[in-house]
Amino acid sequence: MPRHQPRATARQPGTAPRCLAGILPLGAAGFLGWIIVGSIQAAPWPQRWSLAGIIAVGVILMLIAQFVLRSPFFQTPRESA
Numbered sequence: 001m002p003r004h005q006p007r008a009t010a011r012q013p014g015t016a017p018r019c020l021a022g023i024l025p026l027g028a029a030g031f032l033g034w035i036i037v038g039s040i041q042a043a044p045w046p047q048r049w050s051l052a053g054i055i056a057v058g059v060i061l062m063l064i065a066q067f068v069l070r071s072p073f074f075q076t077p078r079e080s081a
Contacts, residue, residue: 065071
């Protein structure tokens with residue numbers, strides 16, 4: 001008489017992988033923010049002003065692309081879950 005072999009079933013993921021999927025990115029973002037803040041605090045003032053200028057020019061160019069040039073990138077609808 002042949003022995004009954006158990007069927008392989010798809011394993012349902014538990015809560016641990018889901019928690020890690022939420023916690024690990026938050027931890028990585030916090031660590032990156034800590035590194036950036038530490039770097040900016042140690043930077044001399046001319047370097048800080050250069051960084052502020054680059055960020056300001058980027059924001060201004062983004063606003064020009066959105067409102068003046070009417071870029072299709074900003075016209076695409078957002079996806080919903």
